[in-house]
């Protein structure tokens with residue numbers, strides 16, 4: 001048992017590290033900014049949002065010519081509502097968010113926001129309109145104040161504090177000896193997963209984007225922290241067009257629309273109740289996840305006995 005445990009644990013560490021280095025969209029977008037594949041068209045205009053209705057029309061996409069990732073993806077997120085995307089690992093969920101951020105252009109079909117094709121608007125205005133709460137927030141080796149203000153260059157201290165309060169991280173910051181001046185990041189104070197996500201939420205609140213992308217963390221926070229973060233996200237998702245990339249089905253149940261992706265195709269769509277009633281892939285995934293949760297609840301007791 002012990003022999004088995006060590007390699008599995010080791011694999012878990014490697015998996016988490018790979019996940020961390022690959023999955024952080026914010027860093028991905030940031031680092032590759034200079035090198036991105038898309039450019040503004042010559043007559044690109046600033047995106048004008050009015051509620052920010054997002055439409056993917058018959059989108060086909062591949063990163064590499066020989067391997068198509070998305071097939072005929074067609075959906076609308078009505079202005080101010082939440083759509084969650086679920087599906088097995090590798091089904092293309094995060095790819096949707098990368099395309100909405102226009103990190104890549106679609107091969108065919110189109111993506112529009114309030115009727116404006118992403119290829120016809122400036123990337124600066126597009127990125128201004130979208131806030132991302134990534135799986136693993138990267139913190140700069142700088143003060144926590146700087147890390148929050150990054151959401152809105154030139155934000156006043158009052159605005160920063162208000163955002164931190166709304167993200168339920170102000171009291172924690174205030175309790176640190178150096179308060180908002182505390183250095184965080186690799187070379188500073190290490191924050192927990194939940195604290196980092198709160199910094200990301202505070203950043204996003206300051207940015208006040210019309211569209212929110214929430215890439216749910218795969219590494220589970222403890223359930224109390226998880227519920228608190230969910231409640232805060234629900235608050236900031238209110239009246240914003242929100243795309244949730246969901247890794248746990250329990251967090252999508254009250255989205256207005258759930259899309260089920262399978263090998264790059266939307267195979268089911270509807271509300272949680274509708275999808276359960278349809279008794280298809282979503283219902284299967286839901287059942288499996290419930291069973292797994294029951295197992296997880298049981299296993300510590302079994303280990304003790």
Ligand code: ATP
Nearest residue numbers: 063064069087088089090091092093094095096247
């Ligand atoms: P997960 O739940 O594991 O995060 P996902 O559903 O979000 O998975 P995506 O990240 O969208 O999946 O990836 C979809 C497919 O595209 C995967 O097969 C992946 O290997 C491939 N892929 C992702 N990024 C790239 C890239 N930059 N270049 C080539 N292929 C890629």
